[in-house]
Amino acid sequence: MFNNKASKKTVSKEHEQYLKRIRRRNISIRFTQIVILIAFLALWEIAANMKWIDPFITSQPSRVIDTLISLNSEGVLWKHISITILETVTGFVLGTLIGTLIAIGLWWSEFAAKVVDPYLVILNSLPKVALGPVIIVWIGAGTASIITMALFVSVIITIITVLNGFLEVDPDKIKLLKTFGATKVQVFSKVVFPASIPTIISALKINVGMSWVGVIVGEFLVSKAGLGYLIVYGGQVFRLDLVMTSVFILVIAAAIMYHIVAWLEKRYSRFYLSK
Amino acid sequence: MGNNSIVSMDNVSMTYHQREGETHALRNISFDVKEGEFIGIVGPSGCGKTTILSLIAGLIKPTSGTVYVEGKPVEGPSSKVGYMLQQDHLFEWRTILQNVLLGLEIQGKVNEESKAKAEELLERYGLGEFKNHYPHQLSGGMRQRAALIRTLAINPKILLLDEPFSALDYQTRLAVSVEVADIIKKEKKTALLVTHDISEAIAMSDRVFVLTKRPATIKSSHKIELTCDANDPISCRQAPEFRKYFDIIWKELDVHVQ
Numbered sequence: 001m002f003n004n005k006a007s008k009k010t011v012s013k014e015h016e017q018y019l020k021r022i023r024r025r026n027i028s029i030r031f032t033q034i035v036i037l038i039a040f041l042a043l044w045e046i047a048a049n050m051k052w053i054d055p056f057i058t059s060q061p062s063r064v065i066d067t068l069i070s071l072n073s074e075g076v077l078w079k080h081i082s083i084t085i086l087e088t089v090t091g092f093v094l095g096t097l098i099g100t101l102i103a104i105g106l107w108w109s110e111f112a113a114k115v116v117d118p119y120l121v122i123l124n125s126l127p128k129v130a131l132g133p134v135i136i137v138w139i140g141a142g143t144a145s146i147i148t149m150a151l152f153v154s155v156i157i158t159i160i161t162v163l164n165g166f167l168e169v170d171p172d173k174i175k176l177l178k179t180f181g182a183t184k185v186q187v188f189s190k191v192v193f194p195a196s197i198p199t200i201i202s203a204l205k206i207n208v209g210m211s212w213v214g215v216i217v218g219e220f221l222v223s224k225a226g227l228g229y230l231i232v233y234g235g236q237v238f239r240l241d242l243v244m245t246s247v248f249i250l251v252i253a254a255a256i257m258y259h260i261v262a263w264l265e266k267r268y269s270r271f272y273l274s275k
Numbered sequence: 276m277g278n279n280s281i282v283s284m285d286n287v288s289m290t291y292h293q294r295e296g297e298t299h300a301l302r303n304i305s306f307d308v309k310e311g312e313f314i315g316i317v318g319p320s321g322c323g324k325t326t327i328l329s330l331i332a333g334l335i336k337p338t339s340g341t342v343y344v345e346g347k348p349v350e351g352p353s354s355k356v357g358y359m360l361q362q363d364h365l366f367e368w369r370t371i372l373q374n375v376l377l378g379l380e381i382q383g384k385v386n387e388e389s390k391a392k393a394e395e396l397l398e399r400y401g402l403g404e405f406k407n408h409y410p411h412q413l414s415g416g417m418r419q420r421a422a423l424i425r426t427l428a429i430n431p432k433i434l435l436l437d438e439p440f441s442a443l444d445y446q447t448r449l450a451v452s453v454e455v456a457d458i459i460k461k462e463k464k465t466a467l468l469v470t471h472d473i474s475e476a477i478a479m480s481d482r483v484f485v486l487t488k489r490p491a492t493i494k495s496s497h498k499i500e501l502t503c504d505a506n507d508p509i510s511c512r513q514a515p516e517f518r519k520y521f522d523i524i525w526k527e528l529d530v531h532v533q
Contacts, residue, residue, distance in 0.1 A: 172360050179332050179358035180378040180429065181351070190381065194368050 059244040067245040080246075084215060084226040085253060087143060091150020092211035092257075096204055098151065099158025106159070107166040107192065108184070120160055128152045129217045141222045149221075150214030154207040161206065165199025166192050201265045208257050216250070227253075280307035280343075281465050282331055282433055287340035288490075289326050299490035300326045304340070306484065306493060310432075313459065314467045315476030315499075318486030319528060324469040326491075328435040331467065332358045344433065354382055357431030359439045363422035365410035371421050372397065372406040378429040393428045400424060400458060416447045416454075423455055427462060434459060436468040440475070452479060453509055473528070477501075477520045478511045485527045494527055 011019075041061045047053045048060035055063065071077040106113040132149060139145045173191050182190065219228025227246045234242030289301040300323035308314055318324050329335045330342050333351040342349045344356060357378075365374045375393045379385045397403050400420055410418055419439065426434060439455070440448040456479045459466050470476050476483050477499055485494045501514035511517065 170364070172362065173364050173366075175334065176358070176360055176364050177377075177381060178334055179352055179356070180381040181353065182381045186381050190377070191366065194366070197368075 056238075057240055059240045063241045064245045064248055067241045068249075071245070080226055080230055081249060081253065083143070084219065084228065084250075087146045087218070087226065088150060088211045088215045088253075088257070091147045091214055092154065092204075092207050094147065095151045095154030095207055095211060096158055096200075099155045099203070099207075100162050100200060102155075102159045103162035103166060104188070106163050107188070113163065120156060124156045124160060128156075128214070132217060132221045135218075136221055141224070145222055146215055146218030146226075149218035150211040153214035154210040157206055157210065158203050161203040162196065162200055165196035165203075168199075169195045197268055198265075201261070201268060204261050205258070205265065208254070208261055212250070212254050212257075279309060281310045281345055282308040282467070283343045284327075284330070285341045285343065287330065287337045287342060289323065289330065289335070290338045301337075302490035302492050304491070304493060306496070308465060308467065310465055311463060312465055313456070313479060313481045315480030315483040316467060316469045316486065317471065317473055317476050317483060317524060317528065318491060319488050320471055322486050322489050323491040324486060325437055328358065328437050328467065328469055331433070332356050332435055354378075354384075354429045355431055356433045356435060357426035357429060358435045359422060359426050359437065361438045362442045363410075363418040365418055365421055365425075367410055370407050370409055371402060371413070374410065374421060375406075375425045375428050377425055382429060384429070389428070392430075393424070396424045396427055397421075400454070414447075415443050416451045419443065419451050420454060420458075423458060427458070427464075432465060434464045434466040436466060436470075438470055439468075440470075440472075448475075449509065455479075473521055473524050474512060474517075477517060477524070478509075483520070483524065485524055497524065 044058075045061045048055035048058060048063075068077065071080075106116065129149070131152060135148050135152070136145045139148055169192050173195065174187055177187050177191055215226070216228040216231070219226040220232050223229050223232055227250050230246040231243050234240065234246065284304050284306055287301060287304045288299070291298040291300055304327065316324050316327065326335070330337055331344065331349065333349045333353060333356070344353070365371070366377070369377070372394065375397060376385055376390065379389050379393070394403070394406065397406050400423075402417060402421055402424065405413060405417065405421075410421070413421065422439075436455075440452055443451060452475055468476065468479060480499055483497045483499060485497070486492070487494045497520060499520060501511045501516050503511040503514040
């Protein structure tokens with residue numbers, strides 16, 4: 001461990017070459033990835049221009065850009081993006097918080113955990129989007145319904161993942177705290193919760209995707225505003241440019257959100273990975 | 276049971292209940308430990324050695340009989356007893372100093388004085404400069420030392436060591452057992468060491484109890500007197516009497532490999 005530190009200062013020639021090789025390899029991987037993307041977009045554009053495919057049905061990159069510009073000049077682009085992101089983030093945060101709180105409750109009472117276990121298993125295997133119409137009837141066709149949808153989609157899997165994380169904490173670590181005379185609250189706050197942070201973060205990663213599913217399906221059903229609305233509307237009026245543009249924005253927004261969570265994971269995992 | 280004993284068991288039996296049936300772990304165990312004594316407990320694996328320590332620590336209650344610490348029946352965990360487990364269980368998300376303060380934190384005893392004492396212990400046993408490091412930055416031996424200091428920080432009179440070196444490789448194990456024996460002597464603690472390593476028990480202990488298979492009873496007790504420097508368990512392993520004790524205990528353990 002401490003040798004590593006020393007060797008960093010005086011890197012041998014072989015090691016330098018080794019590092020260079022790794023760097024070169026990483027660069028060529030990234031380069032190939034970008035080439036594939038550009039080639040795909042270029043082929044799509046050319047195929048549409050040469051009428052190999054019908055751009056009315058498939059759209060094309062230049063039309064996507066035109067649509068983006070026109071949506072922006074109409075002043076509605078950011079409205080739709082921000083509504084969808086707001087719904088997703090709210091659903092995501094609520095799903096994670098409520099799911100974690102319920103998991104804490106179930107950790108606290110083994111009896112309750114045993115009782116709800118079959119219900120959780122069944123709810124988990126149920127496609128939550130099937131409840132969409134019910135939610136809309138109960139809550140009303142609006143943002144609240146869409147957020148509830150995102151919450152429903154993510155909360156069950158959060159409960160299951162986080163509770164499993166709590167239960168997998170090394171019993172000897174808990175025994176150690178008990179030898180110090182720890183109360184149940186202390187056992188939870190000093191070891192069970194901090195030891196489960198990596199599990200909770202991996203639940204977050206799942207929830208990002210889940211929340212997007214919930215929100216887009218919610219917007220499909222409620223259809224007032226947002227990227228999901230643009231997709232459904234575009235499909236209904238046969239403006240595939242609008243559909244593709246919305247999907248394109250969606251891809252970028254989802255990627256950014258995923259990377260934020262991945263960054264969080266990296267920050268917190270440095271203590272845990274080493275074991 | 277003598278009044279001057281710091282730990283004693285009076286006719287203690289322990290039975291565990293599971294759906295598959297009941298397990299008789301201990302039967303009619305009685306012994307006394309004097310203050311400052313180092314007791315080694317050896318026995319066949321799975322014979323209930325750890326149960327003895329858990330009873331003294333107050334983690335479980337005996338089915339019958341009474342466990343006494345300082346003459347009073349054990350009701351639950353107390354700060355008089357420190358417990359060291361097989362693995363160091365240092366928390367990866369805490370620095371060494373924060374790990375060492377864990378017990379005090381739980382007992383609500385973190386203050387300037389106790390903190391200074393914990394830091395002083397780290398300093399005295401060579402971990403002073405690592406107090407702000409994280410556990411993964413320390414070697415196995417240093418981690419085990421930090422775990423011992425975490426146990427010592429609550430200032431227990433009695434230390435329970437549950438195969439504390441079994442997770443270490445052989446060389447580290449020898450070195451750490453020397454260090455730990457040394458620290459325990461310097462801090463004038465009473466210690467009970469559970470181990471399956473006969474040499475370790477003989478080298479470190481004043482007395483060695485040999486347990487039978489389950490339900491465990493005390494088969495014999497050996498007072499260990501080695502002609503060697505008591506502060507150096509390695510040299511004690513070369514003492515002429517060492518082999519004799521080893522042979523006797525080995526035969527008593529009656530190990531069969533199938």
